[in-house]
Amino acid sequence: MTKDKALEELFLAQKPNFTDNDAFMAALTKRLDAVEYVKQHQEATIRRYKMMMVAAFVVGIISGAITIAWVLSTPTNVPLFTFHVQTGILKWLAENSRLIATTLLSLLMTFGIISIINNVQDILQMRVRLYNGDLR
Amino acid sequence: MTREVFIAQVEREQEALRGFLLALCCGNKGDADDLAQDALVKAYLSSAGYQDKGKFRSWLYKIAYNTFLNNKASLRCTESIDEARTLVSSTGSDAEFEHQDLYLALRTLPPKERSTITLFYLNGYSIKEIAAITDTSEDAVKKQLSRGRDKLKEKLKI
Secondary structure (H helix, E strand, C coil): CCCCHHHHHHHHHCCCCCCCHHHHHHHHHHHHHHHHHHHHHHHHHHHHHHHHHHHHHHHHHHHHHHHHHHHHHCCCCCCCCCCCCCCHHHHHHHHCHHHHHHHHHHHHHHHHHHHHHHHHHHHHHHHHHHHCCCCC | CCHHHHHHHHHHHHHHHHHHHHHHCCCCHHHHHHHHHHHHHHHHHCHHHCCCCCCHHHHHHHHHHHHHHHCHHHCCCCCCHHHHHHHHHHCHHHCCCCCHHHHHHHHCCCHHHHHHHHHHHHCCCCHHHHHHHHCCCHHHHHHHHHHHHHHHHHHHCC
16 A cells, blocks of 8 residues: 555654653653552562462361371271260261261361462462553 | 663653654643553563564554553544544643644544554554554555545545
């Protein structure tokens, strides 16, 4: 496609000369400083978040392992807990205490893992937002 | 890209970028400079992923173009030339430009046509380069250029 000569001349004639380049660059540097500050703050938040997650993970693993070890180390013919009553449901609970404790423990650990995965996703999204310039 | 390199490159390119945005904002220097600052901050934040292939200016223009389209400045410009004349003459920042008629005529073009025309006539980009900057096909760029040129010529009576 060929250029329209008259239009081209008109555009080139109106090419502006900026006299405030220094002021523009100074304002930009100031904004970049502010952005850098927010970026560092957000990176520090992500680091703290990560540390807390690692700590929660370690505590969860250790306490889970201790509880499982305790459940496994108790004699199998003795229930984990008793209610000293003979009513139907409580008796059933006492008889199946080992199974119930293991199930609850597994559920707890599953929720823990799900929350860790959510946190990892949150951190990744924060990172993406941070590097895409969305600093809200 | 380090901050120092980024600032050095921007120092070289900022005048051309501001000129481009000034044309897109139809001579409104305040809007144009705000958009330029926003675009440059966005560019800075994504400069970590930028690979220097000698196309820094096109990369900046792409960010500036998208910033302009996402900004309300692009919406408020498509008006009749008479409405635009009242608006332009009321803003002091435009008084310094002798070629207000061009800005007035540009104001009547839709944002995408205005960008294409500006990139072609003011910045001297080829159709292929404009297609890359605006993320459209070369055919679409050709159509926008043809439509935009006809409208401008009609408004400017040239």
